[in-house]
Amino acid sequence: MEKALVPAVEIEGLSFHYSGRAVLDNISFSIPQGSFLGLVGPNGSGKSTLIKNLLGLMKAQKGNVFLFGRALEAFKQWEKIGYVSQKANSFNTAFPATVFEVVSMGLFGKIGLFRFLSRRDKQKIKQAIATVRMEDYLHHNIGELSGGQQQRVFIARALVSQPELLILDEPTVGVDAESAADFYTMLKDLNRNKGITLLLVTHDVGVMSDYVTHVACLNKQLHFHGDVKAFEETSMTQMYGHHVHVLNHSH
Secondary structure, eight states, X not given: OOOOOOOSEXXXXXXXXXXXXXXXXXXXXXXXXXXXEEEEOOTTSSHXXXXXXXXXXXXXXXXXXXXXXXXXXXXXXXXXXXEEOXXXXXXXXXXXXBHHHHHHGGGHHHHOTTSOOOXXXXXXXXXXXXXXXXXXXXXXXXXXXXXXXXXXXXXXXXXXXXXXXXXXXXXXXXXXXXXXXXHHHHHHHHHHHHOOEEEEEESOTTHHHHXXXXXXXXXXXXXEEEEGGGOOHHHHHHHHSSOOXXXXXXX
């Protein structure tokens, strides 16, 4: 009998207050390894705060976070986790760097900033770029690409260290609808065919039924958590406080 895999992420009773205001209130849920979880909620619902707590960038007043079975405070295998921010807003796309050079930055944590890339490192970089279907742009400057193409490059940068969990915080902000749908299809492929556990933070409810396997609905409290088949409109109505009509991207 095979041993059950520990969850990639497990959150227990997480509460976070800022200036006396509750941002997260007693949040508990887990993300199974190999799943694709969509974390949805309105603006100001605490989604980004939750991610910062998962990554150890903020410290909750109550509760615990476990990554691959280890308490956050004791977790050392950060190469297992990749992170892509909102359109990587902190990245200066006018910087004179090619797609290859941007993706190579994802290896600096392992090889050091001033070490030469080995042949194996270069193969990893090219493979990561091919995985997001950007190999034709290998030597293009990052600033020459569209918003959707840039986000693919930033995902390749996160993938080059071969993470087991990839966290994406609103990655399609500023990306047109057609490019976003293509982008989500690529994420689904990473999950289904590469076995990477995905945590996608989004306000785009239409993403749910077409791409993810599990859903968590957050608005300071956790209003729903389960597989996508159990994700029903009543959960969204409760969370948003009014009737919500879900539009699938395929339509």
